[in-house]
Amino acid sequence: xxxxxxxxxxxxxxxxxxxxxxxxxxxxxxxxxxxxxxxxxxxxxxxxxxxxxxxxxxxxxxxxxxxxxxxxxxxxxxxxxxxxxxxxxxxxxxxxxxxxxxxxxxxxxxxxxxxxxxxxxxxxxxxxxxxxxxxxxxxxxxxxxxxxxxxxxxxxxxxxxxxxxxxxxxxxxxxxxxxxxxxxxxxxxxxxxxxxxx
Amino acid sequence: xxxxxxxxxxxxxxxxxxxxxxxxxxxxxxxxxxxxxxxxxxxxxxxxxxxxxxxxxxxxxxxxxxxxxxxxxxxxxxxxxxxxxxxxxxxxxxxxxxxxxxxxxxxxxxxxxxxxxxxxxxxxxxxxxxxxxxxxxxxxxxxxxxxxxxxxxxxxxxxxxxxxxxxxxxxxxxxxxxxxxxxxxxxxxxxxxxxxxxxxxxxxxxxxxxxxxxxxxxxxxxxxxxxxxxxxxxxxxxxx
Numbered sequence: 001x002x003x004x005x006x007x008x009x010x011x012x013x014x015x016x017x018x019x020x021x022x023x024x025x026x027x028x029x030x031x032x033x034x035x036x037x038x039x040x041x042x043x044x045x046x047x048x049x050x051x052x053x054x055x056x057x058x059x060x061x062x063x064x065x066x067x068x069x070x071x072x073x074x075x076x077x078x079x080x081x082x083x084x085x086x087x088x089x090x091x092x093x094x095x096x097x098x099x100x101x102x103x104x105x106x107x108x109x110x111x112x113x114x115x116x117x118x119x120x121x122x123x124x125x126x127x128x129x130x131x132x133x134x135x136x137x138x139x140x141x142x143x144x145x146x147x148x149x150x151x152x153x154x155x156x157x158x159x160x161x162x163x164x165x166x167x168x169x170x171x172x173x174x175x176x177x178x179x180x181x182x183x184x185x186x187x188x189x190x191x192x193x194x195x196x197x198x
Numbered sequence: 199x200x201x202x203x204x205x206x207x208x209x210x211x212x213x214x215x216x217x218x219x220x221x222x223x224x225x226x227x228x229x230x231x232x233x234x235x236x237x238x239x240x241x242x243x244x245x246x247x248x249x250x251x252x253x254x255x256x257x258x259x260x261x262x263x264x265x266x267x268x269x270x271x272x273x274x275x276x277x278x279x280x281x282x283x284x285x286x287x288x289x290x291x292x293x294x295x296x297x298x299x300x301x302x303x304x305x306x307x308x309x310x311x312x313x314x315x316x317x318x319x320x321x322x323x324x325x326x327x328x329x330x331x332x333x334x335x336x337x338x339x340x341x342x343x344x345x346x347x348x349x350x351x352x353x354x355x356x357x358x359x360x361x362x363x364x365x366x367x368x369x370x371x372x373x374x375x376x377x378x379x380x381x382x383x384x385x386x387x388x389x390x391x392x393x394x395x396x397x398x399x400x401x402x403x404x405x406x407x408x409x410x411x412x413x414x415x416x417x418x419x420x421x422x423x424x425x426x427x428x429x430x431x432x433x434x435x436x437x438x
Contacts, residue, residue: 021259028255037248050251054258061262138241157210157242185210188242189234196237 009073016064024064028057031074034159035081041154042085044143052088056081071168078161078169082151089147134195141191145184152177153184201228210235 004012004026015023035056040049059080060067067076142150142158155166167177189196200221205228208214214222214232222228251257397410 024262025255025259028258032250032254032258033248034246036250036254037246040248041245046248049248050254053250054254054261057258058262061258134241135244139245142242142245153242157239158246160243160246182206185235185238189238192238192241193234196234196241 010069013064013067013069013073016061017067024057024061027060031077032057034074035077038078038154038159039081039085041139041142041158042082042151043088044139048088052081052084055084059084072165074161075165075168078155078159078165082169085151086147137195138188138192141188144191145187149180149184149187152180153188156181157185201225204228205231208232210239 004023007015007023007026009027009030012023012027016027032053035053036049039052039056040046043049043052056077060077142154145153151170152166155161155169156163161169163174163177163181166172166181167174170177172180200218204214204218204221208218210232218228222232399408399410400406
């Protein structure tokens with residue numbers, strides 16, 4: 001298993017194409033956290049994010065024979081995940097759906113981070129409480145962004161993709177991507193002014 | 199303008215360009231802008247960590263293995279379904295073509311032996327009259343024949359002409375001839391001329407008779423080829 005650690009993504013994909021399931025497992029291990037995080041920030045629903053992250057890898061596996069090593073592997077993977085997320089967001093908009101987990105969490109004042117709160121019997125230090133609270137508020141502000149700005153800023157400032165990669169993932173001109181990210185940042189800066197002071 | 203250029207070109211995670219350093223040191227607004235965006239960037243980067251279940255890889259593997267065969271299944275199913283439809287269609291057409299043309303079947307009963315005696319599988323033209331003639335115990339109003347085919351048709355039907363209230367042969371003629379006339383008028387109407395049933399209804403107390411024409415609206419009724427305008431003697435016997 002650990003023999004795959006030094007393989008490049010392209011080499012792993014070539015092995016997957018040949019039917020090497022160990023190589024596929026290595027790709028999943030490398031990208032499971034970024035994909036789940038990316039989809040979670042877009043959808044604000046942990047269960048759906050997990051489901052779509054798995055679906056992203058399933059599609060990668062099923063279409064391994066079509067993969068060409070012309071582009072960055074992560075760009076290819078983010079493109080699949082983005083398409084799934086956008087379809088899900090449109091489906092929700094059409095049916096006016098919302099997450100029951102988020103709904104009840106919000107009613108309880110827990111925010112949308114609740115699925116990640118592990119029970120801790122020890123009282124939290126004040127600094128940690130503040131840190132968690134701030135994190136929750138920032139996540140909520142990101143979730144409140146319009147879809148096109150949210151996708152762009154999550155890819156750039158949370159996932160750390162380059163502008164060119166984002167342009168490729170979204171199929172947009174570079175200038176449009178930069179403009180959207182700028183607008184998203186300004187929106188968040190205004191909204192979070194009181195929380196970014198320290 | 200340095201403020202505008204800085205806001206356009208500076209990336210929050212990158213260093214301040216050399217041309218802007220002196221300006222940022224002097225300009226309070228630009229300094230606040232740089233500090234806020236840097237903090238925002240750090241705060242957003244902290245959101246990247248999201249826990250993933252330990253069995254994530256196994257779940258993906260399980261889904262991927264299950265998902266692989268369906269890539270072929272839909273096509274195979276579609277081909278099989280199309281094949282089945284084509285075979286069924288050919289079989290039906292072949293059967294229709296090979297089956298000999300049949301005349302309308304007749305259900306004949308003696309007028310005196312039953313209260314409700316099915317008389318004839320008649321063509322459709324009487325269907326419009328069904329509501330008018332359906333009432334029991336009321337003498338039906340029947341349209342007069344449009345053409346003089348009465349001689350032929352009266353021989354095909356059983357007259358019930360005993361008594362003043364009995365349905366006369368002319369009544370049958372009227373109903374049936376209209377149907378036959380409409381067939382003869384336009385042979386291309388074949389799809390419209392369906393089977394139907396004409397019933398002779400007799401009230402035992404009042405001895406009044408009615409003709410009930412049931413249009414061929416029953417689900418599953420079958421289209422039959424047109425009967426020749428002049429039935430053969432053998433056919434007449436069969437009908438009677």
